[in-house]
Amino acid sequence: MVKTTSPLHTPLCDLLGCQFPIMLAGMGGVARHRLASAVANAGGFPVLGMVREPCERMRFEIAALKQQCITPFAVNLIPAATDASLLKAQVSLCIELNVPFIALFWDIDKKLIHQLKFEGCKIIHQVGNLEDAEAALDAGVDVLIAQGQEAGGHVRGKVSSLPLLAELLPISPIPVVAAGGIGNGKSIAAALTLGAQGVSLGTAFLATTEANAHEHHKQRIIKANANDTVYTTQFHRNWHEPAPVRVLANAITRGERIDSSKQDHPIVIGYQDNQSIHLCSTDSPLTDAIGAIDDMALYSGQSCGQIAKVTSVKQRVDTLVTEAKLALK
Ligand SMILES: Cc1cc2nc3c(=O)[nH]c(=O)nc-3n(C[C@H](O)[C@H](O)[C@H](O)COP(=O)(O)O)c2cc1C
Incomplete structure (x- = not known):
């Protein structure tokens, strides 16, 4: 029998334990357990957007994922934008609940990364420029997300995703994921062709029935x-x-x-x-x-220009995967 491997399967899928190299971006308020579990059930990687959320909310959202046996998953935190005492409580809770992946954004907090790694968490860090990427690598993160300036939400850097990927890929010994401006399967194929091991999507998942957006x-x-x-x-x-x-x-x-x-x-x-x-x-x-x-x-x-309908997460992922496979053929 000839063994076939999907063109969409990258080493990142093994690291994150998901079928497709498609990550949900950690969107505060929007990416709660309903959206995260739908992404996981469709074959993507679930991330809970928990920036500045009180611990009760975090405990509830994590328990809801675990109840549905959704694991591994990530919790997204933004240390620089969070009050120090709340951040401390959020981090303690993640450690107590054995959260497998923490997805961080904005300033590189080396001390926090070391603490989380020591406790056994794997770290995904979104960056927007070469300097931050070097600092994140130096701190020992496990996955880099290269956020281009096309991205929705807070934008860290001033560089578009293609030139950013071109700068980060040669220096990164760990998987690099592309973020920003990716809303269809052809764009996913383009990112993978450049050497990214996956994509992180915000806007495309916001426009789904399961997203907690208005x-x-x-x-x-x-x-x-x-x-x-x-x-x-x-x-x-x-x-x-x-x-x-x-x-x-x-x-x-x-x-x-x-x-x-x-x-x-x-x-x-x-x-x-x-x-x-x-x-x-x-x-x-x-x-x-x-x-x-x-x-x-x-x-x-x-x-947003690539997204014409509000669909279920399953429909969105199925379409993205079909389009990406076709483009990669
Ligand atoms: C509604 C919304 C909220 C966001 N909130 C966060 C957040 O809380 N934490 C974070 O790390 N990134 C956040 N982002 C940025 C995403 O991580 C990601 O970089 C972006 O969505 C990628 O671009 P795209 O929207 O074109 O897919 C947010 C993006 C959107 C659209």
Whole structure:
């Protein structure tokens, strides 16, 4: 019998324990257990977006995944953007619950990486430039995600994904995953052809029925094309430094609604998860959000132009895999 191997199977699949080299991006609020388990059941790698979440929420989401026997999985944290005492509690909880992979983003926290590695966690680190990649490698991470400037959400670097991959691949002894602007199977094939061992998708998974994003956000994404996204620092509340994000254009990015409030007197524009949402906050609207939804941070990568429908995660992954296999043939 001739042994056939799928063109989509890379060593990363063995490391992460998944069928396809397709990772769910750790999207705060959006990537909770419903989305993560759907991605795992469709053959991808599940990541819980837990940035700044209280420990009760984290415990609940991790237990929900474990109850469905979804393992391995990753928990996404952003140390630099999290209050030190909350971060300490989040890390302790991940260790207590034997979380197998931690997906980190933003500054490279060498001490934290060493602590987590010592406790047996594997580390995935998203980076946006060569300097951060070198620091992450030096700290001993297990997987690098190369985030191009096309990406939705917070954007770390100023380089597009193709030139970033070209710089990182030759220096990396560990798997490199491509992120940013990837919304169809041909783009996955392109990333793998360049030498990436997988892809990490945010926007493509946000526009699914299982994502915990507000329906208006999903509808804006499927109607948008790449040119409708804006790279801006206007969404700055809840973040430790003025940082660029990629969002869909709205009243804030067009300058029609100005945040003239003082830092400690933010303007409330809505509510979700029993908390208020402030004008120019980094919180994106979740399923239960009420208020001025279109004025919130409608994160989207340039990949939105490749996404025409809100589908189930299973349909999205099946289509991505079929298209990628065809393109790689
Ligand atoms: C709605 C949304 C929220 C995001 N939140 C996070 C987050 O909490 N942590 C993180 O590491 N990255 C976050 N990102 C960035 C993703 O990790 C990833 O880089 C990006 O989604 C890739 O680009 P794409 O959206 O075109 O697939 C977010 C992206 C989106 C679209």
